[in-house]
Amino acid sequence: MNEHLNHDDFIDYLHGECAPGRDAAILAHLNGCEACTTAYDEEARLGELLRAHAKRTERELPYGMSASIWERIEREQTAQRPGWAGAVAALLRPAIAVPAAAALVVAAYFGVTALQHGPARPSIEAAFYLNDHAALTRTVPFSEGGSVVPSTLASDNVGTDQQAIALTGSTSESNGSP
Amino acid sequence: MAAPRKPFDPPTQEQRAFLEQAIEQYGKAIYNFALRLTHNEADARDLTQEAFIRVYRAWRSFVPGTSFLSWAYRIVTNLYRDELRRRKGRYQEEIPEDNAPQAFGGQRPLAVTPIDEYVDRQLSEPISKALQALSVDQRQVVILADLEEYSYQEIADIVGCSIGTVRSRLHRARSQLRNLIQHYSATST
Numbered sequence: 001m002n003e004h005l006n007h008d009d010f011i012d013y014l015h016g017e018c019a020p021g022r023d024a025a026i027l028a029h030l031n032g033c034e035a036c037t038t039a040y041d042e043e044a045r046l047g048e049l050l051r052a053h054a055k056r057t058e059r060e061l062p063y064g065m066s067a068s069i070w071e072r073i074e075r076e077q078t079a080q081r082p083g084w085a086g087a088v089a090a091l092l093r094p095a096i097a098v099p100a101a102a103a104l105v106v107a108a109y110f111g112v113t114a115l116q117h118g119p120a121r122p123s124i125e126a127a128f129y130l131n132d133h134a135a136l137t138r139t140v141p142f143s144e145g146g147s148v149v150p151s152t153l154a155s156d157n158v159g160t161d162q163q164a165i166a167l168t169g170s171t172s173e174s175n176g177s178p
Numbered sequence: 179m180a181a182p183r184k185p186f187d188p189p190t191q192e193q194r195a196f197l198e199q200a201i202e203q204y205g206k207a208i209y210n211f212a213l214r215l216t217h218n219e220a221d222a223r224d225l226t227q228e229a230f231i232r233v234y235r236a237w238r239s240f241v242p243g244t245s246f247l248s249w250a251y252r253i254v255t256n257l258y259r260d261e262l263r264r265r266k267g268r269y270q271e272e273i274p275e276d277n278a279p280q281a282f283g284g285q286r287p288l289a290v291t292p293i294d295e296y297v298d299r300q301l302s303e304p305i306s307k308a309l310q311a312l313s314v315d316q317r318q319v320v321i322l323a324d325l326e327e328y329s330y331q332e333i334a335d336i337v338g339c340s341i342g343t344v345r346s347r348l349h350r351a352r353s354q355l356r357n358l359i360q361h362y363s364a365t366s367t
Contacts, residue, residue, distance in 0.1 A: 008349050011352055015329070042356075050309075050355075057213075057302075059206075059213060061201075061206045062219075069197075
């Protein structure tokens with residue numbers, strides 16, 4: 001290797017990050033090149049300075065650090081034990097909150113739809129109309145071409161049925177049937 | 179230091195023992211790593227505490243036989259990155275109080291070796307300032323490569339980037355450090 005080495009070579013070499021062939025070539029060059037050896041020593045010196053500085057400024061773990069870590073762990077575990085707040089928080093979990101929200105949305109939708117169609121009309125039972133119709137028919141004779149009481153109301157008006165049967169029978173007799 | 183909360187599982191004796199052992203064996207190393215990253219004692223304390231809480235929560239994800247420190251440094255690095263993002267890079271950095279000469283009545287305690295004494299007297303402050311002047315990414319890589327002596331691959335795993343990125347960050351960081359130390363040494367004399 002005839003070319004001079006650069007700082008990048010020195011740094012990789014110092015940290016043992018050169019491939020074996022490159023490592024051997026750098027070593028061989030350093031043995032024969034005074035300028036590169038001086039530059040390499042400077043780079044190596046920087047590492048020594050950093051390590052010496054780190055050693056000088058090294059600290060012990062602050063007093064009470066271990067206790068404060070355990071205290072915080074205890075505090076967080078206590079905070080996570082279920083209380084009333086925990087129960088509320090549990091209700092807000094997605095598994096419960098999402099279906100509840102969906103139900104609310106559906107309820108709100110139908111509520112709005114009902115309001116848009118106005119107030120519900122009062123309903124009258126169908127039986128009222130039928131009874132009313134039967135009563136009217138009874139009071140207006142001959143209105144339905146001879147049938148006084150509709151057959152649908154036969155069970156509700158037993159007395160009227162009997163009258164109708166009697167009337168029909170008398171009618172057939174009067175028509176001269178055998 | 180805010181962090182997303184994850185519910186604790188009921189603690190077990192094994193889990194407690196795991197954390198106790200982790201604090202005892204690696205507490206100092208993790209705290210110093212946090213201190214070098216943040217250059218701030220209060221933030222380093224918070225970062226260390228939060229890291230051990232994460233270790234406690236995620237203790238099952240640690241693979242026995244692998245390096246606990248690498249795993250812990252990765253946690254610290256991620257927490258620090260999240261915190262920086264949260265604060266939008268406004269992490270307050272300060273020179274550690276114990277570094278001030280007046281803390282020792284104007285005199286330094288006895289150094290262990292001559293090079294320590296020399297560094298302490300001449301270059302401690304310039305080095306400290308130069309390290310602070312680096313970007314967070316560059317500082318992380320310098321700490322892991324030069325102080326913790328991890329390989330590029332290990333650093334890439336801890337920091338979460340490629341080996342090429344580690345290499346280029348380290349090259350740039352060391353180049354800047356050389357210039358910065360020279361600059362601060364010249365201005366302090």
